[in-house]
Amino acid sequence: MPEKKQVNKSKKRVDARAKVTGKAKFGADLKFHNMLYGQVVRTEYPHAKIININKSKAEEYPGVEVVMTAEDIPNNLFGVIIENQQVLAEDRVLYIGDGVAMLAARSKKAAREAAKLIEVEYEELPGVYGVEEARQADSPVVMPGEENNQVIHHPLRKGDVSEGLTEADIVMERKYTTQFVEHAYIEPEAVTVVPEERNTLVTVYGAVQNPNATRDAVANVLDCDLSKVRIIQDNMGGSFGGKDENISAMACRAAVMALATNKPVQLVNSREESIIESYKRHPYTMNYKIGAKDDGELVAMEIEAVADSGAYACQTPFVTWRSVVQATGPYEVPNVKTDTYGFYTNSPYTGAMRGYGSPPVIFAQESMMDELAAELDLTPAEIRRKNMFKNNSRTASNQKLDNHEVSLTEVMDKALSAIDYHDKYEKYNQPQDSTIKRGIGFAISYRGVSLGAEAIDAAGAIVSVQKDGSIILYSGLAENGQGLKTVFSQIAAEELGVSLERITHMETDTSVSPESGSTVASRSTLVGGSAVKKAAENIKTVIAEFVAEEYDYSGKIIYRDDALYTKEGERIVAFPELAATAFHNGVFLSSYGWYKAPGISWDEETGQGRPYFTYVYGCQAAEVEVDTGTGEVKVVNMSAAHDVGKAINPANVRGQIYGGAVMALGHALMEDLGFSKGFIKHTNFDEYLIPTVKDAPENIEAIIVENPDPAGPYGAKSIGEPAMELGGAAINNAIAQATGRRLRDLPLNLERVLLGRNLSKED
C-alpha cells in the first residue's frame, strides 16, 4: 500500500483563509439589489386561539411593501416526516415561537417598527407542558386533528424480559431526565430568497443544513415543481442539527413575500428570535429497570424512554428511533423490552441536535451501569468489560456485529489509560478532606453510522476535471463548518494524485448537487466521501482508456504528485497536461459519483433487524473537581478515544472530539432554557449559559483509534456525534464519585450538585 499523500493527513482547511480573513460570507452578509427586510410577528402565548389579526396599520407604515398572514400562503403546511408545521399559524398557536404574521419592508427599522403595529387578538388556551401531562388520557390535545398527544411509539422486544428479571440476582429501577437544549450555533438563522432568478421561481440563499428538505418545504408551500426552487448553501456559522426545519420555515416565509413583492426578501433572526423560535434537543424522561447476576452479567433490561416533541412532530419519529437502538448501550443483554415514545406538548418543538436520540439514553444507561456496579461492588470498568460487545456479539435488535472490528476494549483501554483512570479512581475512592473533592468517571458507547434503516441512505458527488487540470467538486452534502469540504477535497485529491490546491469545492446547490439527504448522522465522510471517491474512480476509468490510446500504456496507473506514473514508477504525463490533451481529444473527464449504503432492515413491530450497516465505538472519561460547599463542578481533564475507522484529516477529527466533549459538558452542567409553562426565560447568552473556554477542561486528550472499516473511504467512519454523546454520563459518574451522591437529572446544576437532589423519588 503506497503511502497516502492527501488523506490521513492534517491538511489545513480549504476554507480557512476565507474564514479567517473575513471574506467568507454568511447568510446575513448577503445583500441583493432592492432587497427587502422581513420581520415575523410571533405569538404572545404558548397556546391560544387567534381571534383576529389587524394588519392595516402596519401596511400603512412607510417602507412596508407587504404584510401577510396564513391566509396569504398558498399551502401553509410542511414537515419532514409528518406534514404538520405551519408557515404561519392559522387559527391556533401551538408554542411560543409560532409566527402569526410577517412583513417585508425597505429597511430593517421599518420592518421592526411596522411589526409592532400588527394587532393580534388571542384567546388563551390551557397548554400541555411536559410529557407526564401530555400522556394523561384527559390531557388537552395539542395538535388539532389528532386523537391524543402521542407522536410515535417504537417498541423493541428481544427474549423475555419478565423471565430475565426473575432470573436476575438483582433488579434495579431508576428514573433519569434530560432537559431541552439549545443548539447555540454562533450564527443565528438567516435566509434570503430571490424571486424569479433565471430559471427558477425562487432561489434561496443562506445557511441551510438540509438543502433538499428546505427545497421540499418551499416547493410544497409554493405548490411548484422541485426544479423551480433552488437552494444555494452559504457558509454556516454552526448548525449541530439545528438549521433544518426552522430554516425551511424561514425560507418558506421569505419565498412567499419575495414572490408577492417581486423583490429579494431577507429574514435574519436576532438571538432572542432564534432561541424563541428554533427547535431544541428533546428532553427525555427515562425509566430504566435492569436485572443482573451477582457477578455483574446483565440478564434483562426494561426501558421506557419518553421524549418531548413540543408543538410539532418534526424529526421526533427518527430521533426517538435512534434512542431505541442505543438505549441498552454497547452491552449484550439477552432479554430486552424497550418502549420509546414521543409526545406533543405546547413547548418549543424538538428536532435534530448533535447526537440525535443518543445523548439522553447514554446519560441514563451509563449512569445506571455505574449505579449497578456500585450495588454489586464491582468497578465501573469491571461491569462494562463483563458485558460489552465483542466481535460477533448480538445487539438488542439482534444484529450480529460481524462486519468489522468491535473495538470497545481498545477505545476503553486507551481513554482510561490516557487520563490515568485506574490510579485516580482508586485515589478518589479514598476519603478526601478538602471541601473540593475530585472524582473520575467514564462512559462507553456504540453508535450506528449514518441514517439507519428508517431513511434512504445514499449520497452523490460531482468531480469535474477542467482542461487546465483544476478540479471542481460538488457534493450533495453541505459544509456545516465541520470540515466536510476539506475532507472531500482530500479524497478527490488523493484519488487523482493531485495537490489540494487543484480542487475547488463548490457549495451545495440543489439545482446541481445530487440529492443526498441531510448533513446529519455523522454520515458525510463515509457516505458522501464514498461518493466523491466513486466519482474520481469513474474519471480514472476514462483516463485509463485514454492513456492506453494516447500514451500506449495499459497497466495500472499510479496517480501522485500531480502526475500519472506507470506501475514501474515511470512518469507518463503531468496531470494538467493530461487534462488538456484529453480535452483536445474530446475525452470527457467529469463524473457523478453515487454511493448507496449497504443493506439494512428494521421491523418496526418488534424493533428487531439490522438498523445500521456499521457502528463506531467510543469511550470518554472525565475528571471533575466539585466544590461541595457551592455545588460548582469543574471538569479538569477529559480523555476521549474514538474508533473512527480511519481519520481522513486527523486534526479535524481531534477538533470534532474537543468540540463534542465541551458541548457535552454544557449539556451536562449548565444549559437551561428556564421554561415556565411554555415560556422561555433564558433567551440570550447572558442567561442561557454555554461553556466558554473558562469552563473547558485544561486538557482533553483526543485519541484517534483506527480500525479501517471496509464500508468507508480508506476505512473512514465518523466522529461528529460520537464525540458528543458520552460526556454527560462520564461527568455525572465522576461527580457521583466525588460527592458520593448519584444525580439523575440534567443539567447537573449548582443546586442539584450541592443538595444531591433528584426530580424522582427513588433516591
Next chain:
Amino acid sequence: MPEKKQVNKSKKRVDARAKVTGKAKFGADLKFHNMLYGQVVRTEYPHAKIININKSKAEEYPGVEVVMTAEDIPNNLFGVIIENQQVLAEDRVLYIGDGVAMLAARSKKAAREAAKLIEVEYEELPGVYGVEEARQADSPVVMPGEENNQVIHHPLRKGDVSEGLTEADIVMERKYTTQFVEHAYIEPEAVTVVPEERNTLVTVYGAVQNPNATRDAVANVLDCDLSKVRIIQDNMGGSFGGKDENISAMACRAAVMALATNKPVQLVNSREESIIESYKRHPYTMNYKIGAKDDGELVAMEIEAVADSGAYACQTPFVTWRSVVQATGPYEVPNVKTDTYGFYTNSPYTGAMRGYGSPPVIFAQESMMDELAAELDLTPAEIRRKNMFKNNSRTASNQKLDNHEVSLTEVMDKALSAIDYHDKYEKYNQPQDSTIKRGIGFAISYRGVSLGAEAIDAAGAIVSVQKDGSIILYSGLAENGQGLKTVFSQIAAEELGVSLERITHMETDTSVSPESGSTVASRSTLVGGSAVKKAAENIKTVIAEFVAEEYDYSGKIIYRDDALYTKEGERIVAFPELAATAFHNGVFLSSYGWYKAPGISWDEETGQGRPYFTYVYGCQAAEVEVDTGTGEVKVVNMSAAHDVGKAINPANVRGQIYGGAVMALGHALMEDLGFSKGFIKHTNFDEYLIPTVKDAPENIEAIIVENPDPAGPYGAKSIGEPAMELGGAAINNAIAQATGRRLRDLPLNLERVLLGRNLSKED
C-alpha cells in the same frame, strides 16, 4: 416507429413567457448590491502610439473608485487562436475600438464624466486600410512583433488547375468583394463581474456566446485556475456569432476592476460603443477563375480569397478555413486550386458572424455560376444541375459524400417550384417596359455541419430527474435566442416520454455545464442535442434496471404521456411515481451525456481530407423589383428550401429561415459601416441600415426538407447559418436579370444598382 410526441413538433418556446412578459433579464438588467459602473476610454486614432496617459483628474472625480490602464492588468493578452488581443492597449492602439483606459464609479454619470477627464497623448501612425495595402511588401506592419501582415494562408490543391484551364472551352475570371458587416444584435454587450462570490475568484454574468472561451480569457488575464472563474449565462438579445471575443475583453476588464475594488463592476456598451468596438464580419476580396466545357461542365477553378482580419487575429484562421471548403460551391470540379488568406489591417477586427466564412464565397461563387451560364447560354438551373454534387460525389477536398443523402436536387426543385421560378425566369427574360423591372435568381450551397476538422467537436449535457419527476437540464451550449433550450428540452422530454413542462432548462454555467465549445457553426442541435439524448438514454438504462427489480418487468420500456409502459402497452408506473420510488430506493437518476463527433481529418498543406462529418444542403431564390430610375431594390418574394435532416421544432426552423433570409438581404443590399481610413462613420442604426419589416419580402416561403442524418438526434442536422449564406447571391442574380447588369460588390446599394458600377475593372 411510434409517433414522436415532443420532437418534430412546433412546441412553444420554453422561454417565451418570460420574454414576452418582460420578466427575462438581460445583461444590462442585472443589478448587484454595491455595484459599480465601468466605462472604457477608447483611442482617438485607428493607429497611434500612446505617449502618455494622465488619469489623475479622473481619479479625483467624486464617485470614481478605480482608474486603470494596461499596466494595472496582470496579464494583458488573450485570444482564442492567437493570443494577441489586448485587454487595454499598452503602447500602441491598433484600431478605432481599442481601449486605452477604464474606470469604475458609483454611478453611470460619474463613470461617463470622469472618463472624459482621462488625458491621453497620442502620436498618430500611418495605418493600413484594406487587404490590398496590407499585402504589399512595403506595407507597415500592423501587429507588433510580426514580420508582415499575413494572419493565415490556407492552400487547397486538387488535380492540376493549369491543365484543367487548358482543357476548358471557356475560362472566365471575375473579382468580387464583400463588406464589413455589423452583427446588429438588438442588445448591446453587457457583463457584470462579481468578485469572490462563494468559491470563485470572479463570477461573470451576462450574455456570453462562448462561456468557456470567456472563462479562458478571464483566467488567463487574472492568472488563475479555470475553476476560479465562473461564467453564468444570461438571456441574450441576439449574438449571431458576435458576443465572443468582445465580451471576453469586457469580462476581463470588469474582472480586473472588480478585484481591484472588491465590488461588482458592470460594463454596458452603448450602441455607438458596441459598433466602434465590436468585431465585424470579414470583408473579402475574391478572384475567381473558372474553366468549363461548352456544355457547362466545370473543369477547373482557381480562387484567391482574401479576408480582412482587422487589428487582431481573432477567429480569422477558422473563418477563412470554412471559406476554403465552400469556395468551389456544391460542384464537382476535378481541378481546384484555392488560396485563402487573412491579413491584419488597422480596421476593426473581424471574427465569427452567422455564416462564418461562407457568405462571401457563396456570393462570389453563385454569382459567377450565373455569369458562366449566361456566357454559355445555359440557364442558371441547367449549369447547376450539370455540376452539382450527387450521392458519392467528391468535394474539392476529395471527401466522398457517402454518409447520407445529398439532396441538392430536392432542395433546388422545391425552392424553385415554391417561388414559381421557371415561369418567372422566362417572363423576366422578356423585355420589361416599366422603369420598375423584375428579376429572379437563386443560389445553392452545401455546408459542413459543426466545427469541422480544425477544432474539438464534442458537447455535453446534464439531465437530472428530481424525486418529484421534474427534470433539470444543463447544456454546455448556450441559448443565444435561437431556441436551443426549447429544442434540448424537447429532446429530453421525448426520450423520457414526459411533457415539456417537466423540464427546466438551466442557463449555461461554466462551473456546472460540461465544456462543449461554442454555440456556433450551427452545431447545437446535432452535437448538443445528441449529448442531451445520450444523458437521457443513460438514465433510461438505470431506470430499466430499477423497473426490472421493482416492477418485475424486463422488456423494452415505452416512455410516453408521463408514464412508463410495457411494450404490450400496459402501464407500469407514472413518471413522477417512478422518480419518487427510485429516489426512495437510493437509485440515482441524473447523468451526464457526452457526444463526440465522428472522425474528421484535414491536411493543412494540401487542403485535402474530410473537413466535416456531414453536410446540409440548401437553395434560396429571390424575386426582386428594381427601380432603374433610382437603383432601389425591393425583394418581393423569397423561397428557401433547406435539408435539415429532421426538424426537432419546425416552427423554430422556419423562424431561422425567415431570419436568415432577411439578414442576407441586409448584407446584400444595405449594410454599410461607412469606413474612412479606419474610422467608422455609421455608428448607430440611423445610419447603419439593417432591414426592417418594410424591407422584408412580402412572402418568404420556408421549405423544410427532411432526409434524416444518422449522425444527428432523430436525424436532425442544422439550420442557423445555412439560412443566411444564400440570400446575397440569390438577390444579386435576380438584380442581374432585372437590370441586365452584373454587380460584383456588396452591398448592392442604390449607386451601384443605378450605375451598374463595380469596383474592379473586368466589367
